[in-house]
Amino acid sequence: MTTDLNQFPELDKTKFEQRGIQLEIGVPVTCAVSIGNNIAAGFGDGTVRIFSSGEKHKTLKAHKGVILCMSKDGDSILTGGDDGYFLKISLNGEINEITNFGSRWVDHVAAYNGNLVCSSGKVVYYWDKNKKEPKSLNHDSTIGGLAFDAKGRRLAVSRYGGVTIWKKDYSNKWKSTKLDWKGSHNKVSFSPDGKYLVTSMQENVLRCWRLKDKLDFAMSGYGSKVKSFAFISDTSYLVTSGAIDAICWPFDGEGPMGRKPICLPYIGNKQVTFIEPFPDEKAIFAGLSDGSVFLSQIENENNTIIIRSFTGSEVSAIAMTHDKSSIFIGDMNGNTLWTSIWDQ
Amino acid sequence: MEETDRQVPVTVLTGFLGAGKTTLLNRILTEQHGKKYAVIVNEFGEQGIDNDLVVDADEEVFEMNNGCICCTVRGDLIRILSGLMKRADKLDAIIVETTGLADPAPVAQTFFVDQDVANKTKLDAIVTVADAVHLSSQIEDHHEAEEQIAFGDVILLNKIDLVKDENIEVVTKRIRKINPFAKIIKTTKCGAPLKEILNLDAFSLKRILEVEPDFLESDHDHEHDDDVTSLSFVSNTPLDMEKFQNWFGKLLQTKGQDIMRTKGILDFKDENDRYVFQGVHMLMDASPMGKWPENKERSSRLVFIGRNLDTMNLKEGFEACKSE
Numbered sequence: 141m142t143t144d145l146n147q148f149p150e151l152d153k154t155k156f157e158q159r160g161i162q163l164e165i166g167v168p169v170t171c172a173v174s175i176g177n178n179i180a181a182g183f184g185d186g187t188v189r190i191f192s193s194g195e196k197h198k199t200l201k202a203h204k205g206v207i208l209c210m211s212k213d214g215d216s217i218l219t220g221g222d223d224g225y226f227l228k229i230s231l232n233g234e235i236n237e238i239t240n241f242g243s244r245w246v247d248h249v250a251a252y253n254g255n256l257v258c259s260s261g262k263v264v265y266y267w268d269k270n271k272k273e274p275k276s277l278n279h280d281s282t283i284g285g286l287a288f289d290a291k292g293r294r295l296a297v298s299r300y301g302g303v304t305i306w307k308k309d310y311s312n313k314w315k316s317t318k319l320d321w322k323g324s325h326n327k328v329s330f331s332p333d334g335k336y337l338v339t340s341m342q343e344n345v346l347r348c349w350r351l352k353d354k355l356d357f358a359m360s361g362y363g364s365k366v367k368s369f370a371f372i373s374d375t376s377y378l379v380t381s382g383a384i385d386a387i388c389w390p391f392d393g394e395g396p397m398g399r400k401p402i403c404l405p406y407i408g409n410k411q412v413t414f415i416e417p418f419p420d421e422k423a424i425f426a427g428l429s430d431g432s433v434f435l436s437q438i439e440n441e442n443n444t445i446i447i448r449s450f451t452g453s454e455v456s457a458i459a460m461t462h463d464k465s466s467i468f469i470g471d472m473n474g475n476t477l478w479t480s481i482w483d484q
Numbered sequence: 485m486e487e488t489d490r491q492v493p494v495t496v497l498t499g500f501l502g503a504g505k506t507t508l509l510n511r512i513l514t515e516q517h518g519k520k521y522a523v524i525v526n527e528f529g530e531q532g533i534d535n536d537l538v539v540d541a542d543e544e545v546f547e548m549n550n551g552c553i554c555c556t557v558r559g560d561l562i563r564i565l566s567g568l569m570k571r572a573d574k575l576d577a578i579i580v581e582t583t584g585l586a587d588p589a590p591v592a593q594t595f596f597v598d599q600d601v602a603n604k605t606k607l608d609a610i611v612t613v614a615d616a617v618h619l620s621s622q623i624e625d626h627h628e629a630e631e632q633i634a635f636g637d638v639i640l641l642n643k644i645d646l647v648k649d650e651n652i653e654v655v656t657k658r659i660r661k662i663n664p665f666a667k668i669i670k671t672t673k674c675g676a677p678l679k680e681i682l683n684l685d686a687f688s689l690k691r692i693l694e695v696e697p698d699f700l701e702s703d704h705d706h707e708h709d710d711d712v713t714s715l716s717f718v719s720n721t722p723l724d725m726e727k728f729q730n731w732f733g734k735l736l737q738t739k740g741q742d743i744m745r746t747k748g749i750l751d752f753k754d755e756n757d758r759y760v761f762q763g764v765h766m767l768m769d770a771s772p773m774g775k776w777p778e779n780k781e782r783s784s785r786l787v788f789i790g791r792n793l794d795t796m797n798l799k800e801g802f803e804a805c806k807s808e
Contacts, residue, residue: 166572167572168570168572183572184570184571184572185571186572206570206571206572208567222539222567222568222571243538243539243540244540245539245564245567247563262542281544282542282559282560282563300544300546300559322547323547324546324559342546342557342559342598364599365598365599365600472570
């Protein structure tokens with residue numbers, strides 16, 4: 141990409157790019173998660189790459205097709221692919237098949253404390269820790285997203301027409317409650333304090349439910365579909381992509397109703413395509429449609445630094461190691477950056 | 485590179501059960517053409533096709549939550565197409581099979597409505613496979629058969645080896661009455677060259693200028709009122725842009741459910757450019773497409789395909805758009 145950088149001298153290599161490792165893998169980066177102080181990234185050709193500080197990354201051939209989803213499960217990752225496989229992969233490269241749906245894709249995966257979940261089409265499969273056979277949880281339409289709450293007690297399943305929340309009762313039977321809102325719901329997440337549930341919709345809008353009284357409201361004003369959102373760990377903000385600014389909705393106190401979001405602007409008027417909170421801080425990494433990535437303090441927009449410069453391809457994954465020392469960035473053309481965050 | 489250069493063309497394949505869709509899909513997947521095609525089939529389709537590039541879909545039709553009741557899209561298609569775009573290998577085309585009874589409109593609308601789908605893929609053409617033996621009776625008995633003909637850019641009139649020549653003519657006439665601008669290809673075992681079926685760019689506005697629809701005044705004798713039929717209009721008097729926009733906008737808004745497809749080339753007063761448009765139900769794509777060719781007479785041409793067209797006062801509405 142040197143020619144591009146020459147055309148944009150103001151976007152010269154950042155110090156993070158200079159000291160980090162940049163790869164041009166040429167295949168879309170579809171997902172990335174942190175496992176301890178390592179990062180696992182999934183790619184469109186079915187490979188998983190594991191980045192650890194001080195050693196060369198490991199490349200594992202895991203799926204035959206696109207890795208569609210990934211989740212952390214203790215010291216391992218779970219992956220689902222368009223080859224129909226649901227896999228568990230350990231840090232040292234051991235790959236175990238959990239199940240295989242043939243020509244049906246594994247669209248979403250999640251885990252909590254050894255309990256494993258995946259969805260394929262309209263069905264969610266739930267493996268209780270130490271059980272061989274999964275429990276099937278059926279839905280009327282294709283599943284758009286899966287999420288456990290912070291304590292692993294509730295599983296939210298988004299779909300057309302709203303969200304189904306599954307929970308086991310005292311006699312270990314599955315019970316469900318429904319949150320209805322017309323339209324197609326995709327990614328879903330509980331707030332870390334468990335009080336709210338948010339989905340991103342096919343329309344350019346987020347839907348939020350306050351769970352104690354099921355009061356629901358929209359968070360709108362987006363120029364495009366919101367593909368990436370996350371809560372700051374103390375539930376002070378919900379940060380989202382979908383606009384040319386990073387949008388930060390306040391969730392402290394009485395919540396976001398009637399309040400305006402903080403909008404963090406970036407140079408160049410490019411869409412924010414990926415958002416990742418900086419762990420335990422009111423700060424975010426924002427990845428843009430041109431490949432650039434910024435780190436911003438939410439309550440001080442002047443405190444923004446550039447982490448990665450222009451690559452020409454939309455940012456599709458950002459993950460930070462557990463010790464907050466290093467960050468991984470990937471985009472749809474397979475350009476990756478793995479770098480330490482702090483000056484030595 | 486232009487955004488459009490990277491868009492993967494998507495062909496929608498429709499047709500009644502038994503017309504020969506699976507035969508065609510098998511040809512696309514097995515013939516030595518050096519191209520990479522992915523095929524999205526219905527999980528309850530006629531018979532299984534076993535191939536790595538076949539994706540099972542469940543034809544989930546979603547209403548868009550935007551207050552527009554006829555704006556339905558295929559939710560599963562949005563999911564599958566965005567998944568296919570993450571593949572390491574570049575696809576030359578994608579073919580979406582719809583089941584015999586499904587209305588192809590939600591599939592077509594998906595390409596107008598979803599931004600990600602529109603950025604990375606484009607609707608190439610709607611290809612309808614029709615059974616030359618049974619089409620006439622299917623049209624009488626099932627409104628879906630009629631609709632599939634109405635939506636088609638290309639109609640493969642298949643199994644002609646099983647029909648007498650004079651009957652082929654009758655069926656062709658029946659098709660023409662519903663859809664005057666589709667290209668009809670007569671086949672046995674869907675044996676048409678793939679280049680006449682895939683990568684046609686039938687939905688590009690430029691293409692409408694190249695393959696000008698057959699603007700013959702269509703017959704207007706109705707057997708029953710819910711027949712799908714077509715009406716076309718020509719005017720050599722330039723149109724008033726404001727009047728046209730008012731009339732046409734209101735028409736699609738109120739009658740969009742009955743109007744299945746529209747295409748047109750328009751000559752507006754005081755405008756040097758030709759305006760080209762095309763629509764599926766109430767979604768429309770329109771744009772100026774350069775100057776009128778010097779050796780060609782300027783005129784406005786407009787085709788409607790749909791139901792109950794004779795109740796919409798289309799002729800009067802169109803006439804009223806003429807500039808004095």
